[in-house]
Amino acid sequence: MINSTSADARLRIFASASSWIEGAAVRQLEQVLGRRGVLAVAGMPDLHPGHKGPVGCAVLTEGIVHPDIVGTDIGCGMTAWLLDGVARRLRVEKAVQALSKLGDAGGLEPEDAVAAGIPADVAAAHAEALGTVGGGNHFVELQAVHAMVDGEACAAAGLEAGRLVLLVHSGSRGLGPEVLARHPFVHGEGLALEGAGRAYLADHDVALGFARLNRAVLAERAADLIGQDGKPWLDVPHNHVTVAGDLVLHRKGAAQADLGLVPVPGSRGAMTYVVAPDPDVPGALRSLAHGAGRKRDRASMHGRRRDAERPNPVGNRVICADRKLAMEEAPGAYKDIAQVVADLDAHGLARVVAILKPIVTFKTGRA
DNA sequence: ATGTCC
Numbered sequence: 001m002i003n004s005t006s007a008d009a010r011l012r013i014f015a016s017a018s019s020w021i022e023g024a025a026v027r028q029l030e031q032v033l034g035r036r037g038v039l040a041v042a043g044m045p046d047l048h049p050g051h052k053g054p055v056g057c058a059v060l061t062e063g064i065v066h067p068d069i070v071g072t073d074i075g076c077g078m079t080a081w082l083l084d085g086v087a088r089r090l091r092v093e094k095a096v097q098a099l100s101k102l103g104d105a106g107g108l109e110p111e112d113a114v115a116a117g118i119p120a121d122v123a124a125a126h127a128e129a130l131g132t133v134g135g136g137n138h139f140v141e142l143q144a145v146h147a148m149v150d151g152e153a154c155a156a157a158g159l160e161a162g163r164l165v166l167l168v169h170s171g172s173r174g175l176g177p178e179v180l181a182r183h184p185f186v187h188g189e190g191l192a193l194e195g196a197g198r199a200y201l202a203d204h205d206v207a208l209g210f211a212r213l214n215r216a217v218l219a220e221r222a223a224d225l226i227g228q229d230g231k232p233w234l235d236v237p238h239n240h241v242t243v244a245g246d247l248v249l250h251r252k253g254a255a256q257a258d259l260g261l262v263p264v265p266g267s268r269g270a271m272t273y274v275v276a277p278d279p280d281v282p283g284a285l286r287s288l289a290h291g292a293g294r295k296r297d298r299a300s301m302h303g304r305r306r307d308a309e310r311p312n313p314v315g316n317r318v319i320c321a322d323r324k325l326a327m328e329e330a331p332g333a334y335k336d337i338a339q340v341v342a343d344l345d346a347h348g349l350a351r352v353v354a355i356l357k358p359i360v361t362f363k364t365g366r367a
Numbered sequence: 368a369t370g371t372c373c
Contacts, residue, residue, distance in 0.1 A: 051368085073368045138368055177369050239368090319371085 008033055012283040013043035014354035016349045019339055020295060021047055028054035035188045037064030039247075042285040044254050045343035046293025046335060051088045055253035056293050058285035065197035066190035067204075069250040070239050071084055074204055075211025076171030077237030078255070078263050078290075081219040082157075083164035086143035087359065090164065090226075095142060095360050096317050098225040102140055103365030105131045105221050116213050122175065129173035130210075131217035137291075137329060138277050139363055140214055140222050141265075141316070143272060146357035148292060155278055155355040157233070164228065165356055167263055167272060168218045171239065172211040179203040193248055201241065206242050207210045222362070236262050238290035254287040261353060264344070266292040266337025268361045269312040269327060275350035287340075288349045292334040307332045316358035321367045329363065 010033055015021050025047045025256040031040055032054065040060045048055035059069050079124060107128035108116075114123045133140055145163045148154040148221065172179075183200040212235055223230045238255045241248060255262045257277035265272040270292065301307065305323075305328040312318060314316035320326040344350040 071368070076368075134368075135371075171368070174369065311373085 001057065010039065011041045012306060014284060014343065014349060015024055015043070015045040015047065016049065016343050016346055019045045019258040019343050020335060022049055024049040025054050026150045026280070029057060032059055032069065035066055036190055037061035038183060040283065040285060042142065042283055044287065044289040045340045046253070046289040046291055048293045049361060053252065056289060057252055058254045058287035059097050059246045059250040062287055063193045063248070064190045064287060065193055065200055065241060065248050066170055067180055067183055067200055068069040068183060068187065069252050070241060073171040073239050073250060074176035074179055075237055076239040077211065077215070077235065078265070079168040079212070079219055079235045080233045080263050081166040081230045083166060083223060083228040083234040085164045087164060087192055088162055090359065092317065095226045099142065099222060099362045100319050100365060101176055101221060101225055102133065102362045107131055108217060117167050118213065119206060122210065126173065126175050126210065129175070130214050131221055132173060132214070133170050133218060133318035133362065133364065134173055135325065139268060141167045141244060141358050142222070142226065143167055143356040143358050145354055146271065147355040149355065150276070150351070159354050166219050166222050166230065167265060167356070168215045168294035169265065170211070170218060171217050172207040173214060173215040174294070175207050175210050179207050186293060193246065196239065199295070201243065204241055211237070227240045234261055235265070249285060251287055253290050255290045257286045257288045257349070258285070262350065263356070264289055264291060264337065267331040267334035268358070268363070269314050269316065269331035270337050271314065272356040272358070273337065273352050274354040274356060275341065275344060276353050277350040278348055281348050284349055289342055292337040292340055294333055295335045296333045298328040301328045301330060301333050303327070314358055316361050318361045318363060319365065320363035322364050327363060
């Protein structure tokens with residue numbers, strides 16, 4: 001079932017033959033094996049090549065931190081809020097108009113960021129970024145419960161047919177790149193955990209909390225804009241490091257599998273699958289796919305206006321004033337999320353609990 | 368990914 005082409009037993013790729021995994025991504029994973037301290041590498045079915053390394057993987061090391069595996073967007077992840085409203089009573093056109101204002105949000109005051117647990121120096125420099133979506137694959141999406149696959153788990157989570165959900169994908173904005181730059185290291189060598197690694201991790205943890213707060217502010221503002229009451233449901237990071245004793249677990253585009261339910265979104269023209277992970281699958285490093293994964297890189301989507309203007313396959317309204325971003329993020333740039341989730345199920349990594357259907361997606365209000 | 372190139 002595991003179509004790993006590597007002879008190295010430390011590497012496992014959790015994808016079926018029918019999933020499209022680029023050779024370049026597998027080669028990037030094999031390069032990661034050569035880094036100092038690497039014990040194991042897990043590739044997820046949404047694995048794809050990234051600019052500087054593979055996206056959709058987890059890397060376990062002993063005593064070594066590799067900040068460039070996580071990359072610049074430290075703390076990036078998914079937050080979901082459960083709203084009180086239901087889809088059948090939603091005025092879609094009004095919601096589109098309301099959510100179009102999400103980009104106008106002016107950030108938080110530094111004192112409010114401090115009150116939310118952000119250190120004063122970071123709050124002074126970055127509070128304005130809290131509540132901003134950012135670029136790339138980030139989004140805020142209003143969705144509705146479309147199918148309840150595991151009725152018991154849905155009931156436990158408070159899900160019912162048509163219930164509105166807000167899904168937020170964003171990260172630490174300008175803070176993450178700043179933290180990465182503040183901790184220089186030799187590529188492949190990384191940082192000793194009992195040394196410079198600890199200093200990186202302290203800053204990393206602040207960025208992780210900042211990203212989580214950013215998503216919470218986004219969700220709260222989105223709920224306010226559409227006049228809905230709601231409550232936080234889940235928050236799962238997919239770009240971060242966790243440490244247990246001497247073991248250092250890096251995740252790059254791989255969702256943490258031991259925090260309960262995980263939303264696995266497809267493209268911005270596809271369903272989101274809410275799954276219940278099994279964190280103890282051997283070799284999977286307590287991780288699972290964080291989404292559909294890119295099928296085509298950003299550059300190859302440029303000039304493809306036709307892709308960007310193609311009718312949305314699911315019918316959700318996408319707010320994206322930036323035409324270049326719309327082309328890069330067209331649904332055709334992404335793998336089939338149903339196949340990714342089928343692979344997760346086939347390998348025992350996760351089972352589907354519910355399917356969420358997008359209604360309105362906010363990408364950016366700026367051209 | 369990034370107040371994204373001054």
